[in-house]
Amino acid sequence: MRRRAFLLLAAATGIPGCGSTSGRPDGPATGRPTEGGTSAGPLRIPPLLEPVVDGAGVKTFTLTAQRGETEFLPGKPAPTWGFNGSYLGPTLRASRGDRIRVNVVNRIGEATTVHWHGMRLPALMDGGPQRIIEPDATWTPHWTVDQPAATTWYHPHPHGYTVQHVYRGLAGLFLLDDPQAQALDLPRTYGVDDFPLIVQDKVINDDGTLSEKRLDDSVFFLGDRILVNGTLDPHLEVGSQRVRLRILNASNSRLFHIGFADGRGFEVVGADAGLLPAPARVDRISLSPAERAEIVVAFSPGESVVLRSSGGRDPIDKGDFDLLRITAAERLRPSPEVPGRLATTPPIEVPAGSRVRAFRLDGDDEINGRDYDADRIDEVVPAGAREIWEVEARDHAHNFHIHEVALRVLDIDGRPPPQWYQSQKDTVFLPAKSKARLAVEFGRFADPKTPYMFHCHILRHEDRGMMGQFVIVEPGTEDQVPRTLPTGHDTTHG
DSSP, X not given: OHHHHHHHHHHHXXXXXXXXXXXXXXXXXXSXXXXXXXXXXXXXXXXXXXXXXXXXXOEEEEEEEEEEEEEXXXXXXXXXXXXXXSSBOOBEEEETTOEEEEEEEEESSSOBOOEEETOOOOGGGSOOTTSOBOTTOEEOOEEEOOSXXXXXXXXXXXXXXXXHHHHTTOOEEEEEXXXXXXTSOSOOOXXXXXXXEEEEEEOBOTTSOBOOTTTTTSSSOOOSEEEETTEEXXXXXXXXXXXXXXXXXXOSSOOEEEEETTOOOEEEEEXXXXXXXXXXXXXXXXXXXXXXXXXEEEOOTTOEEEEEEOOOSSTTSOSOEEEEEEEEEEEEEOOOXXXXXXXXXXXXXXXXXXXXXXXXXXXXXXXXXXXOOTXXXXXXXXXXXXXXXXXXXXXXXXXXXXXXXXXXXXXXXXXXXXXXXXXXXXXXXXOTXXXXXXXXXXXXXXXXXXXXXXXXXXXXXXXXXXXXXXXXXOTTOGGGSOSBOOTXXXXXXX
């Protein structure tokens, strides 16, 4: 009955996992459906990429997109793509106020882009489909970090090919810090008590290769095996009483309902765009593609527990999967309890009378009856605006991501979401035939000639055309902005 109530709440709110669910018997972490298997190897932790700091204090990172080989199955190397390696990429880290420069080098043999998902920065540096990086070329975006501490990430965004480029391995985390977050008693030592978990579903052939069959011709591509940080069947040994897990769903389509096999509770301390005002105690969270959550979980000495995803009733959440076995050392370093107050960023409030915009997601390739046109500006927004965006999934499940902004989910089908889902975000899940109201806060980087994107983050859907463009302009100039970009507008430099 508890599981049935959990699924009914999922359908009503669009955010399954806000309620209590019964635990299941603990079992081996398999990265496949929970019916069998054994842990295969230690969880890979993406290395931190150290920047080069020049005399002016600018931090320069270099990311090289390249081809390589990765063994998902022992002794069976498979062709893959990665940044600075064969699969996935290193973790970048910076603090609020840092001046950042990234040399993005393209060595994969075909054009790509790199988008800084969750980063608030000028459109010219955002890395949408307009910012093409040709083979053997280098793109060098630069910006100043000016947003709260958050777990953001980077991935390709070439229109029509995002699904392949991400699936083959091009993705990585970009962690942001700020003084207020650093002052909190939260686990923060990377790879020691603060762990990244990049979760992806794949189809792995018997020869170890990643299957791309139906990758771009199915409404929802779902894999039957799970990689965490590129590791199949992973296990993790921890030495602290409390551990922070930064979870990113980097899958193409799959929705995960994540909790522990023994039903233990944990604190959600952060969502897409930063820390929550206060920790939310839950025993399950749900993440659609591109969504992130930071959780803190406590362990007892010597115990072993499995992080698991439970299946649901939607086409994109079928199947139960073990994600990661975590084993605690016999002696654990003490950790303070999670603070009762976290972020001081006020919630996004929209003034009465503010603009309301409506977006209807139809099929798997249209927003408001139109598919993506690189030369068309769909929306014009004044810098610094706060608006209500109403987003409706007409038939299939979708999720909705807006570049540059922070947003707050006001309600889904008239009901407020769970506490942890009410914090600042940039991506929201919509079940089939549902409507969400979002309070959206736009930045102040005015540029009438360079658009940001909004789109479904189920990757095949955005590749098929479920994507639009908006520009941010100086207030009062909205009516002066052409709705068509000039022919030959720059798509390569920044």
